């Protein structure tokens with residue numbers, strides 16, 4: 700069994716981006732990302748800080764906007780309008796989740812698709828669907844990068860994805876199709892989940908349930924990608940896959956932490972750099 704080291708691969712990507720940003724600076728172009736946080740949810744603050752740190756490392760200018768939890772939706776939309784119109788801002792990111800009185804879809808749709816570095820705008824999702832250029836959702840894009848940089852062959856392989864969310868499962872399926880995998884998408888209404896998973900050469904798990912996938916779901920020598928992030932009963936970080944029982948059966952597997960997680964920010968940084976290219 701070989702570990703797919705997301706920490707190492709994401710560090711390589713960030714170093715490559717740092718060089719690109721330095722070259723852009725020499726030609727007079729600056730990359731900038733506006734990060735908007737509504738409220739002070741501690742988990743969101745950690746994510747926002749990690750994004751700012753990654754920007755600083757790579758040389759991307761990050762602009763922070765903190766909006767009060769009780770602010771109106773119109774106030775947030777007004778800020779997005781101003782940032783859309785500001786030519787010095789290349790990327791705009793609204794940290795989710797938003798407070799309940801705000802409509803996430805409406806907020807995402809207000810971001811210019813040309814600045815939507817999260818890749819959540821319907822125009823970018825549509826572009827992915829029909830094979831046109833656009834921003835791709837960062838977590839699934841990170842999974843593709845992990846597979847490619849770990850020499851996992853995708854073309855012609857059977858890929859089973861568990862999960863069909865808009866930010867992970869669905870774009871993941873489209874990306875694997877683009878790479879010429881034969882793709883099966885499973886969800887909560889799927890019958891015979893275990894049997895289907897056992898057919899997978901590449902099993903991508905984004906089910907949102909701690910340690911759900913055990914060894915009996917996995918074919919010998921499969922590649923397993925675990926997108927999940929949770930805290931277990933001992934407050935330790937774990938994934939959707941029961942790493943202890945599954946890892947001896949796999950040819951390659953991502954750990955949690957240190958697998959898909961670090962790739963999400965690396966791919967966000969990649970989207971920011973692409974926004975000026």
Ligand code: NAP
Pocket residue numbers: 838861862863864865866867868885886887888889892905906907908926927928929939959960961963
């Ligand atoms: P989500 O929106 O909760 O989606 C979960 C998916 O799993 C849904 O499509 C659901 O089916 C399906 N599902 C639930 N129970 C199932 C069952 N018993 N059998 C088969 N399918 C089942 O979650 P998400 O946002 O995609 O995230 C998935 C996981 O990835 C979470 O643990 C999340 O924390 C993690 N995550 C990690 C990163 C990262 O950077 N590493 C980024 C995003 C998310 P239905 O559609 O039928 O409900």
